[in-house]
Amino acid sequence: xxxxxxxxxxxxxxxxxxxxxxxxxxxxxxxxxxxxxxxxxxxxxxxxxxxxxxxxxxxxxxxxxxxxxxxxxxxxxxxxxxxxxxxxxxxxxxxxxxxxxxxxxxxxxxxxxxxxxxxxxxxxxxxxxxxxxxxxxxxxxxxxxxxxxxxxx
Numbered sequence: 770x771x772x773x774x775x776x777x778x779x780x781x782x783x784x785x786x787x788x789x790x791x792x793x794x795x796x797x798x799x800x801x802x803x804x805x806x807x808x809x810x811x812x813x814x815x816x817x818x819x820x821x822x823x824x825x826x827x828x829x830x831x832x833x834x835x836x837x838x839x840x841x842x843x844x845x846x847x848x849x850x851x852x853x854x855x856x857x858x859x860x861x862x863x864x865x866x867x868x869x870x871x872x873x874x875x876x877x878x879x880x881x882x883x884x885x886x887x888x889x890x891x892x893x894x895x896x897x898x899x900x901x902x903x904x905x906x907x908x909x910x911x912x913x914x915x916x917x918x919x920x921x922x
Contacts, residue, residue: 808870813862813897816870817906820858825899825906828853833861833898833909842890842915849884849909853902856882865894890915 810816817825830853839845849859859882860873871888888896893914900907 807873808868811869813864813869813899813908816860816862816899820860820901820906822901822906825908828900828907828909830902831898831900831907831909833896833911835896835911835913838914838916839890841917842892843917844887845890845913845915846885846887847896847913849898849900851876851882851900851902851907853882853900853907856900856902858901859884860899861886861888862897862899863888863890863894864897866891 807816807819810819813825817823830851832850832852833847834850835845835847847861849861851859855878857876857878858873859876861871861884862869863871866889872884872886874884876882882900882902890896890913893912895910895912898909
């Protein structure tokens with residue numbers, strides 16, 4: 770058995786024992802900051818409000834990239850990058866989806882503020898990159914056209 774596998778076995782055994790003994794709850798380790806209200810918000814303004822902000826500004830320091838036309842809305846690649854100093858949070862919102870918030874990421878200090886993921890889009894929509902940097906909310910947007918919807922369409 771290689772050392773990496775042994776280390777993984779030790780860690781999962783210790784966490785499993787801690788959960789079984791009641792010393793840890795899953796929310797202590799996984800998704801501790803997850804909020805249903807943020808994912809239920811229907812607009813960019815509502816998401817910012819649920820995240821504790823009051824306003825946002827369009828910023829040239831934020832870039833969002835994705836295809837101009839996505840053939841399949843079920844797997845649309847989207848990347849967000851921030852040049853704004855002290856970026857600590859990034860989110861991707863799809864304006865016309867039933868739930869606007871598609872993904873959120875906490876950015877640890879000292880790391881590059883860039884993420885790439887795939888989102889599901891029900892149809893052609895504006896996609897917003899929402900970033901918190903130095904306590905301010907910044908946004909950039911891009912329209913992505915979808916030929917085949919990914920949310921049951």
